[in-house]
Amino acid sequence: xxxxxxxxxxxxxxxxxxxxxxxxxxxxxxxxxxxxxxxxxxxxxxxxxxxxxxxxxxxxxxxxxxxxxxxxxxxxxxxxxxxxxxxxxxxxxxxxxxxxxxxxxxxxxxxxxxxxxxxxxxxxxxxxxxxxxxxxxxxxxxxxxxxxxxxxxxxxxxxxxxxxxxxxxxxxxxxxxxxxxxxxxxxxxxxxxxxxxxxxxxxxxxxxxxxxxxxxxxxxxxxxxxxxxxxxxxxxxxxxxxxxxxxxxxxxxxxxxxxxxxxxxxxxxxxxxxxxxxxxxxxxxxxxxxxxxxxxxxxxxxxxxxxxxxxxxxxxxxxxxxxxxxxxxxxxxxxxxxxxxxxxxxxxxxxxxxxxxxxxxxxxxxxxxxxxxxxxxxxxxxxxxxxxxxxxxxxxxxxxxxxxxxxxxxxxxxxxxxxxxxxxxxxxxxxxxxxxxxxxxxxxxxxxxxxxxxxxxxxxxxxxxxxxxxxxxxxxxxxxxxxxxxxxxxxxxxxxxxx
Numbered sequence: 001x002x003x004x005x006x007x008x009x010x011x012x013x014x015x016x017x018x019x020x021x022x023x024x025x026x027x028x029x030x031x032x033x034x035x036x037x038x039x040x041x042x043x044x045x046x047x048x049x050x051x052x053x054x055x056x057x058x059x060x061x062x063x064x065x066x067x068x069x070x071x072x073x074x075x076x077x078x079x080x081x082x083x084x085x086x087x088x089x090x091x092x093x094x095x096x097x098x099x100x101x102x103x104x105x106x107x108x109x110x111x112x113x114x115x116x117x118x119x120x121x122x123x124x125x126x127x128x129x130x131x132x133x134x135x136x137x138x139x140x141x142x143x144x145x146x147x148x149x150x151x152x153x154x155x156x157x158x159x160x161x162x163x164x165x166x167x168x169x170x171x172x173x174x175x176x177x178x179x180x181x182x183x184x185x186x187x188x189x190x191x192x193x194x195x196x197x198x199x200x201x202x203x204x205x206x207x208x209x210x211x212x213x214x215x216x217x218x219x220x221x222x223x224x225x226x227x228x229x230x231x232x233x234x235x236x237x238x239x240x241x242x243x244x245x246x247x248x249x250x251x252x253x254x255x256x257x258x259x260x261x262x263x264x265x266x267x268x269x270x271x272x273x274x275x276x277x278x279x280x281x282x283x284x285x286x287x288x289x290x291x292x293x294x295x296x297x298x299x300x301x302x303x304x305x306x307x308x309x310x311x312x313x314x315x316x317x318x319x320x321x322x323x324x325x326x327x328x329x330x331x332x333x334x335x336x337x338x339x340x341x342x343x344x345x346x347x348x349x350x351x352x353x354x355x356x357x358x359x360x361x362x363x364x365x366x367x368x369x370x371x372x373x374x375x376x377x378x379x380x381x382x383x384x385x386x387x388x389x390x391x392x393x394x395x396x397x398x399x400x401x402x403x404x405x406x407x408x409x410x411x412x413x414x415x416x417x418x419x420x421x422x423x424x425x426x427x428x429x430x431x432x433x434x435x436x437x438x439x440x441x442x443x444x445x446x447x448x449x450x451x452x453x454x455x456x457x458x459x460x461x462x463x464x465x466x467x468x469x470x471x472x473x474x475x476x477x478x479x480x481x482x483x484x485x486x487x488x489x490x491x492x493x494x495x496x497x498x499x
Contacts, residue, residue, distance in 0.1 A: 026244045030170040031254035034318060035237050037177040039262050041124055041315030043230030044184065045289040045308050048270055050226035052282055054219045058274055059208035061223065065270055068227035069263025072234045074416045076259050077408045078389050080252040083238045084405040085395075087247050090329025091238035091322075092388040097333055099391040099398075103449055108387070109330045110445030111380045117323040118360035121316060125151035125365065128312035131305045148365055155365075158317050159358040162324065163344070163351045166243065169321050176314025183307030184265050187289065190296050191272020202274045212279070221426035225382075228423075230266065232381065233315075234259060235388075239322040239329075248405045320357060327353035335453055339470045342479035351477045379427065379438035386420040389413050 026034070048061075055061040079091075088094040093112070097105025129150040133142035162169045194200070201207060213219070237254055241247050273288055276295050285291040293304030328350040331340035340353045392413050395402065428435045474480070 024243055024245050026166075026170060026240060026250075028245075028250045028253055030174060031237055031244055031250050032258045033170070033174045033177040034240070034322070035234060035254055035258035036181070036262055037173045037314050038233030038236040038318040038322065039231055039258075040177070040180050040184070040265075041233070041312055041318075043232070044266055044269055045311070047226050047230040048273055048288050049283060049285065050229075051223050052279060054223035054226060056211040056213045056215050056219065057209050058202050058279055059205070060211075060215065060220070062208075062267065062270060064220070064223045064227050065267050066263065068224060068231055069259065069266065071224075071228075071416065071419055072231045073259045073263070074412050074419075075385060075389065076234050076255045078392050078413045078416060079235050079238050080255050081404060081406045081408050082388070082392055083241055083251045084248045085402060087241050088329065089240055089242045089325045090333075091235055091326065092384050093326060094329050094333075095238075095388055096384075096391050097335075099395050100387075102333075102335065102453060103446070104387065105333070106330075106335050106449045106453060107442050107445045108384050109326065109335055110448065111442045112323070112384075113327060113330070113336070113356075113360070114445075115441055116380060117319060117326070117357065118364045121155065121319050121323070121357070121361040122151070122364040124312050124315045124319065125154050125361070128154055128309050128316065131309040131312070134305055135302065151365055152362055154313065154316060155320075155358055155361050158313075158320055159354055161317070162320050162354050163347070163349055165347060166349055169317060172317050173314060173321065176310055176317065180307070180311035180314055181265065183303075183311060184269050186303070186307075187272045187292060188265070188268045190292075191268070191275040194272075194275040194296070199275055202278060203271065218426045218430050221423050222430060224423055225427060228382065231262070233318070234262075235385070236318065236322040239325045243325075252406055320354065324350055324353040324357045327356055335449075337466065337470065338481075339473040339479075341481065342474065342477070343482045345478055345480050348482070351479055352473060355477075379424070379431075379435040380442050382420065382424060382427075383438075383442075386417065386424065389416050389420070393417070 051064055052058070052061045055064055082095045086095055086098050088098075090097075093105050093109045096108055126147055129147040130142055132150060133146055136142070158172075161172060195203070234255075237244070237251060241251065244250050273282060273292055276292055277285070277288075281291070282288060289304045289308055290301075293301040297303060327336060327340045328343075330336040331338055331353070340350070340356060342352055343350050393410075396410070424435075
């Protein structure tokens with residue numbers, strides 16, 4: 001009997017890593033690189049066309065770009081308060097689960113893990129593959145199989161990097177963030193040279209607000225949606241809070257540095273585009289940066305497709321790094337299999353969660369219709385922002401005495417919610433089918449939640465299968481449950497007793 005008890009104890013202890021925790025290796029510079037690297041992907045090279053098309057004029061499109069950055073700044077300030085009040089990895093999901101409960105949090109997690117992040121990763125990987133292969137196929141589109149194969153190789157390589165070392169992954173993010181900023185700086189400098197030479201007809205106030213169509217609130221809302229796609233990723237640092245050095249200090253600092261910088265770079269980049277292209281030329285282009293390079297860089301026009309490829313490569317790394325932490329957080333809360341909450345015994349990286357993100361992305365790549373899928377789930381993305389900001393307002397009312405190292409003015413989340421409600425309202429009116437399908441995808445998680453999470457008295461054979469799979473996964477991936485740093489949770493837990 002004593003031998004059996006000893007074996008059980010050993011088996012239990014083997015699943016837990018004594019002293020094994022997520023490594024805090026994300027300093028202020030890397031934190032800024034994660035935000036900037038996730039925001040600046042393929043969006044700034046694609047979205048200008050959509051923004052101009054819906055805005056109807058150069059002047060209004062530039063206003064949309066500036067205001068879009070301002071809205072992101074409002075949202076990021078709210079996320080900074082939530083991030084230091086509830087310092088847990090997982091971002092939106094962790095905050096909503098903590099405040100509104102398991103079902104609402106699970107629906108956000110379900111839609112993100114099932115469709116949103118794998119699809120976004122697949123689209124960015126395909127953009128990378130297309131731009132890398134474009135020089136080899138100058139007169140036609142690259143072959144379907146070639147683009148899928150290169151995109152898959154890119155995903156597999158970056159998954160290996162992220163599994164091997166947090167430091168390697170953050171260094172890649174640092175380097176490629178600097179690279180993509182330099183590419184945009186090149187566009188801005190060339191554009192400013194054009195303006196100094198007098199080529200700014202489209203930017204003159206007399207012509208900048210000449211509308212190609214009558215402006216409407218619905219079209220302006222769609223222009224904001226297009227700009228929001230380019231700004232998406234501003235909340236991703238909150239997904240890795242537990243790996244940030246001094247998160248209560250560096251999380252808000254990184255947000256306050258990165259969002260204004262990206263807004264400035266995006267606005268200046270669009271001004272540079274209009275210094276060399278007429279609105280008609282920009283609308284006719286499927287790759288604005290490439291057209292810009294062909295017109296102004298001459299024999300160095302090849303710099304632009306390479307810059308876009310590097311930008312998307314860094315974007316893939318950033319999305320893998322942060323989305324895997326969402327799987328990790330969901331598993332730790334019991335909303336996903338516990339194997340996904342384990343980290344490598346030596347490297348301290350969430351290998352099972354990274355592999356799930358990798359294989360889900362490859363499956364989406366094989367489906368092929370990624371652009372249709374991204375249209376369906378973009379509505380969910382903005383819906384999750386609003387639900388998260390609403391959770392901040394609810395927490396303010398429900399637990400006013402909760403320790404808050406950062407406390408934003410109440411007008412900031414209210415202003416964001418007003419904008420969010422108007423934007424989604426007109427989106428529903430303009431695209432009811434797309435938004436409706438996005439809601440259907442999210443609501444399919446309701447029966448899954450009740451069957452997988454809420455139902456506790458499952459048959460014993462189900463638990464045996466799960467235990468066996470977990471045990472095999474631990475052996476293959478060499479992973480254990482991490483210890484949670486209790487010091488990071490002191491303000492939250494201490495205030496619970498006083499509320």
